[in-house]
Amino acid sequence: MERRAGIELRAVGRKLAGYAAVFGQDTRIADFTEIILPGAFSDSIRQGRDILALADHNQRAVLARTKSGTLRLAEDTRGLAFELDVPNTSIGRDMLELAERNDLGGMSFGFTIGKDGERWQGDRRELRNIILHEISVVSAHPAYDGTTVMARHRPAALGIVAVARHPSFRWRA
Template identity: 60%
Template sequence: MTLETRTATEIRAEGRKLVGYAATFGVETRILDFHETIAPGAFAASLRSNPDILALVDHDAGKVLARTRSGSLRLSEDAHGLKFEIALPETSLGRDILAMATRGDLGGMSFGFTVPEGGDEWRGDKRTLRNVVLHEISVVQSWPAYGGTSVQARSRQQRTDADRRIALLEMEALNVAV
């Protein structure tokens, strides 16, 4: 199986943690010459069976931010998608990522996965991911593959829904321009 990566959704800083969604369900995205959607529950089996999923920077195994085995990465599925919480390390990499998130300079989140036999469904040029083996999630510093990706930083104060919508629209406009 070939490792695939996808970029999606939102990330924000809360204290020394990054929180958000690495993938969202039911959102169609164009990947090369096909369209792809992630079905609810696509990560469930992997989250139950894989004891060590990594949080990386730009899918680089040399840039580990956290991992589920140590508890510094928490992953769960809810109705919206694959939710994450990364406790950033007190390292130069952790501080750099936190500073970039605070300034709003990150591109989004991504995830690396393989698809087991029968884990996807094709209908013409439309692919639905129903069951994937999750290997890692990544903070993406540049451009995300999925449109609508947003990266915001915030401290303990909460952003309003209007602020989040404006940030998403700004990111979508940047993705269209690229």
């Protein structure tokens, strides 16, 4: 399984939200350049796979999952947007505290390649069909340059729900 980092994470109340991957961003991985094309995650989302949200790709540190509804994923024009309900566990409280302090490194995701899912041109790889297994909150250094982690605290009493900042993104019930 391969792992890549994303761009954005925010904390609002007991939720983390942001982007686990972005489209159209050239990223240097070892000795090649990689880019994720729009629609690359659509099959994984549409097929209803049980996708996990982990801390640092650690399968013993589950934060949320799609099967239980505590992790929600969607593609928009920017990338793979997520929202997760942070559990009241030691790892959940730690991740939330670090996000609020702006001390996390970013987001990442673990994947394999689906049928006809990649195209190589020299040392450039286009990802077209990604089988998504997990997204991860990364404590230190994500693989993609330019990733950021931001905390936004809004009082829960206001009933505000975290949503991704990109204007084209809307959660659907």
